[in-house]
Amino acid sequence: DSGVTQTPKHLITATGQRVTLRCSPRSGDLSVYWYQQSLDQGLQFLIQYYNGEERAKGNILERFSAQQFPDLHSELNLSSLELGDSALYFCASSPQTGIDTEAFFGQGTRLTVV
Amino acid sequence: AQSVAQPEDQVNVAEGNPLTVKCTYSVSGNPYLFWYVQYPNRGLQFLLKYITGDNLVKGSYGFEAEFNKSQTSFHLKKPSALVSDSALYFCAVRERAYNTDKLIFGTGTRLQVFP
Numbered sequence: 001d002s003g004v005t006q007t008p009k010h011l012i013t014a015t016g017q018r019v020t021l022r023c024s025p026r027s028g029d030l031s032v033y034w035y036q037q038s039l040d041q042g043l044q045f046l047i048q049y050y051n052g053e054e055r056a057k058g059n060i061l062e063r064f065s066a067q068q069f070p071d072l073h074s075e076l077n078l079s080s081l082e083l084g085d086s087a088l089y090f091c092a093s094s095p096q097t098g099i100d101t102e103a104f105f106g107q108g109t110r111l112t113v114v
Numbered sequence: 115a116q117s118v119a120q121p122e123d124q125v126n127v128a129e130g131n132p133l134t135v136k137c138t139y140s141v142s143g144n145p146y147l148f149w150y151v152q153y154p155n156r157g158l159q160f161l162l163k164y165i166t167g168d169n170l171v172k173g174s175y176g177f178e179a180e181f182n183k184s185q186t187s188f189h190l191k192k193p194s195a196l197v198s199d200s201a202l203y204f205c206a207v208r209e210r211a212y213n214t215d216k217l218i219f220g221t222g223t224r225l226q227v228f229p
Contacts, residue, residue, distance in 0.1 A: 002157065002159070004157075031215070033216055033217070035219075042219060042220075042221045042222055043158075043204065043219040043222070045216050045217070045218065048214055048216050055213050055214050056209075056211075056213060056214035056216055058216070090157060090158065092158075092217070094215070099146045099208040099209075099210060099215045100146055100163070100165040100208075102148060102160045102163055103160075103217055104160065105150075105157040105158040105159070106157050107156060107157040108157050
């Protein structure tokens with residue numbers, strides 16, 4: 001168990017809908033990262049938060065947004081969903097912005113858009 | 115920009131034989147390199163990292179990795195493969211840019227260990 005909790009584990013929704021994925025980082029970890037894993041594109045970095053502030057954005061669509069709350073949990077909001085958004089979404093956390101520390105990953109949320 | 119490459123989509127090895135999963139990197143400055151493993155329907159699990167020091171890094175589950183600066187490589191190795199090692203392996207590098215330290219992953223290598 002990595003200590004990173006993601007809910008829900010599975011989500012099936014229709015095109016055009018909006019969903020929220022939730023991540024609780026390891027206790028005390030300030031950095032949260034979101035990644036998308038699809039079959040044809042590997043692990044793509046979406047966004048990073050550190051202690052409530054956005055730090056970096058990757059290839060995140062404008063239909064997607066995220067935030068990190070004062071209790072350090074994070075939510076990834078996906079709207080106007082398309083079939084191509086079906087993927088595994090991972091959250092990871094690190095203690096702080098340290099390049100020599102490993103990140104710990106949750107078990108992911110599998111999103112299926114039908 | 116930092117990047118890593120995993121040239122093999124799949125590696126097949128017989129149980130008991132040594133295994134190698136390849137990774138090469140391209141970074142400016144010192145590299146901070148990681149290996150993760152993903153079992154089916156699971157998240158990524160940290161295996162080992164190279165920050166500085168010895169070129170041979172030991173990690174979890176009997177895995178080790180060899181850092182080679184001249185060849186810009188960080189290959190994952192295990193002396194004797196187990197069927198249970200079959201999984202997807204990712205090499206990663208920490209981005210070194212203003213305000214972020216995100217991990218950048220390779221495309222992954224599927225390891226299949228046959229009995």
